[in-house]
Amino acid sequence: MKMIKYVLTPAGTIPEYVTDGGYLAWTNSGTWPQNLDLVGVANDSATETSFANEAALLAYAQSKNFEFKEPMSDEITPLETVVSNLWSKLG
Numbered sequence: 078m079k080m081i082k083y084v085l086t087p088a089g090t091i092p093e094y095v096t097d098g099g100y101l102a103w104t105n106s107g108t109w110p111q112n113l114d115l116v117g118v119a120n121d122s123a124t125e126t127s128f129a130n131e132a133a134l135l136a137y138a139q140s141k142n143f144e145f146k147e148p149m150s151d152e153i154t155p156l157e158t159v160v161s162n163l164w165s166k167l168g
Contacts, residue, residue, distance in 0.1 A: 082137070089110035095119045
């Protein structure tokens with residue numbers, strides 16, 4: 078298993094090799110339904126860009142300036158926590 082950056086298929090579905098995805102959505106220059114870069118866990122058959130380690134995933138998230146707020150309290154969850162939780166999905 079590996080953590081990858083991917084887009085939806087031309088039909089708008091999740092690629093079959095993605096086992097848990099839809100995280101860290103970011104608009105790209107593609108056309109709908111392939112206009113979002115997504116991050117997720119994939120099996121080893123995936124050929125998309127993979128993140129070498131948790132630090133690389135954190136650097137990617139930081140480069141996009143992601144911010145995670147609790148809707149009821151406006152409390153911000155540190156990006157390091159979000160990325161660590163996502164990386165832990167690799168097992």
